[in-house]
Amino acid sequence: MSARETAANILIVALLTAIPLAAIVLDEPFYLTLATRIVILALAATGLNIALGLGGLVSFGHAAFFGLGGYVAGILASHALNMEPLVFGLPATQSMPVIALVAIAVAALVALPIGAISLRTSGVYFIMITLAFAQMIYYFAVSWPAYGGEDGLPMALRNAFPLVNTAKPLPFFLVCLAVLAAALVLFRLIRGSRFGAALQVGRQNPTRLAAVGISPFGIRLAAFVISAMVAALAGVLFANLNRFASPSMLSWQMSGELIVLIVLGGKDRLLGPLAGAMLYVFFEYTLGGLTERWQFFLGLILLGVMLFARGGLLGILAGRTRHG
Amino acid sequence: MAEPVLEIRDLRKSFGALKATDGVSLDLRPGEIHALIGPNGAGKSTLIHQICGSIPPDSGTIRFLGRDMAGIGMAGRAGLGLGRSFQVSSLAQEFSALRNVMLAVQARQGSSFRFFRSVMGDRALTDPARAMLERVGLSARADVPAASLSHGERRQLEIAVALALEPKIFLLDEPMAGMGPEGSKNLTKFLDGLRREAPILLVEHDMDAVFALADRVSVLVYGRVIATGSVDDIRRDAAVRSAYLGDAV
Structure with missing residues (x-):
């Protein structure tokens, strides 16, 4: 990493920590909600970035995993609250760590077949087939009245976390921040590992990868599944933040939003998704306060990024990507 | 015969x-x-x-x-020992010459599903890769991205990658x-x-x-x-x- 990128990363982390401080000093708890939203979106996008940034796999269906995480949180918590056992008499739970593990396992089980089928294709076909799978799950959720159908599934309480009062904004923010930090460490380790080397060569030149004897399929499938697991974890936190598992978490707009975050921030960068999430929520808050049609202006900004700053915000701040 | x-x-x-x-x-x-x-x-x-x-x-x-x-697909044949160089250079353009060779060393060791350990400090990868670059005379350019190598250097790098696979042909x-x-x-x-x-x-x-x-x-x-x-x-x-x-x- 160049010295400039390190400086840019420090700036981004400093900005992120400034928001909760401002919230406390100005007594504006809403800022803390915004900061939490940034952190959770950044977490989901960091997950997607394993597939998209490192592997070049433009999944247009990661909302499926994000939403699955949300529904796992909502469903388990509502069963626990109503003292109803789950299927096969399994007890439900309110414990966030347990729910997170269940969500990660469910996402892995769903991502495995979706990835195995989608990765038979590439390019536009891959984008479309991941979208199609996500839409199937979306319509399934919308048409399943037991868990709210179109109305979504409200959560009376946030899930419980040992030793932390998740009902309060600051502790909940810190939990989310810790999870994001862990995901960033994971991203960085993967990027520098043997697996990461194969994954990145698969993006740069799949023929080269096959010519040294590594089949791109297995590498990409593993990346797709890991990426889905991280997105599901973000979904658990997102449903907890809003106390609501919404079908919109599963929608294609959500998938698009995650891609937009990465493109805005800078793909293939450690903190690209975080920078993108900060920018996105900032626009959503400021432009969204001025006009309901703020996404029109977001579109213009995206256009600018695509034409003049392919590296996104981090590309502008840190200069060109360099690879060891 | x-x-x-x-x-x-x-x-x-x-x-x-x-x-x-x-x-x-x-x-x-x-x-x-x-x-x-x-x-x-x-x-x-x-x-x-x-x-x-x-x-x-x-x-x-x-x-x-x-x-x-x-x-048997391309990756399978390469794994069995079919080493090749391409007519039009086919390298990981963003990676340095060294990392291109390291990938081949890694493939030969059959160990791409290692998720955590950093490759750059892994001498089981870097030592053989450097030795291959030395053999083809590219040592001085080890840290240059493949995209920035000259045409002739890319051909040399292709050979180094093929060598690192220790192929049967x-x-x-x-x-x-x-x-x-x-x-x-x-x-x-x-x-x-x-x-x-x-x-x-x-x-x-x-x-x-x-x-x-x-x-x-x-x-x-x-x-x-x-x-x-x-x-x-x-x-x-x-x-x-x-x-x-x-x-x-």
Whole structure:
């Protein structure tokens, strides 16, 4: 990493920590909600970035995993609250760590077949087939009245976390921040590992990868599944933040939003998704306060990024990507 | 005579009416350099693709180390020991020369599902990779991204990557293409030594190199092998002269 990128990363982390401080000093708890939203979106996008940034796999269906995480949180918590056992008499739970593990396992089980089928294709076909799978799950959720159908599934309480009062904004923010930090460490380790080397060569030149004897399929499938697991974890936190598992978490707009975050921030960068999430929520808050049609202006900004700053915000701040 | 390492029998591949490979039989024996020459459009690339596993043949067999290659993909064949260099350089452009070679070392060690340990501090990868760069004379350029290497350096890097796989055979597709006379001469000398490690199937347009290196030469014209023999046989062969070499030789 160049010295400039390190400086840019420090700036981004400093900005992120400034928001909760401002919230406390100005007594504006809403800022803390915004900061939490940034952190959770950044977490989901960091997950997607394993597939998209490192592997070049433009999944247009990661909302499926994000939403699955949300529904796992909502469903388990509502069963626990109503003292109803789950299927096969399994007890439900309110414990966030347990729910997170269940969500990660469910996402892995769903991502495995979706990835195995989608990765038979590439390019536009891959984008479309991941979208199609996500839409199937979306319509399934919308048409399943037991868990709210179109109305979504409200959560009376946030899930419980040992030793932390998740009902309060600051502790909940810190939990989310810790999870994001862990995901960033994971991203960085993967990027520098043997697996990461194969994954990145698969993006740069799949023929080269096959010519040294590594089949791109297995590498990409593993990346797709890991990426889905991280997105599901973000979904658990997102449903907890809003106390609501919404079908919109599963929608294609959500998938698009995650891609937009990465493109805005800078793909293939450690903190690209975080920078993108900060920018996105900032626009959503400021432009969204001025006009309901703020996404029109977001579109213009995206256009600018695509034409003049392919590296996104981090590309502008840190200069060109360099690879060891 | 020793068993051939690579044995191609009656291979056929058509694209519509065009018979790109029309009953090719060919073999590669231990320790030899077998050159494959032929005019443009003779079907050399199609043949290479079938050997590597990127195009399936219509009929015929390819046996590598005694094993039928039908149904084995490109990665599988590379894993069995088929090392190749490409006609048009095919490298991980954003990665440094060293990391390109490290990937091959990693593939040979069969260990790509390691998620956490950093490769850059892993001497099991970096040491052999540096040794390969040293062998092809690219040590000084180890940290330069492949995209920034000169054309000739990329050809050298391709060879280093193929070497790092420690393959059972080398399949070199026009390794001299685009090299200056000095580069070709150095590479010719290098390949001459390489045949002791593994036999080479060499597709090459540079006739000086072919005649200097080849133990045997096969001439491919319109998808058929019209002659196979020693360099002298090929020089004397009337059919080859009229079809390909013309009066220049």
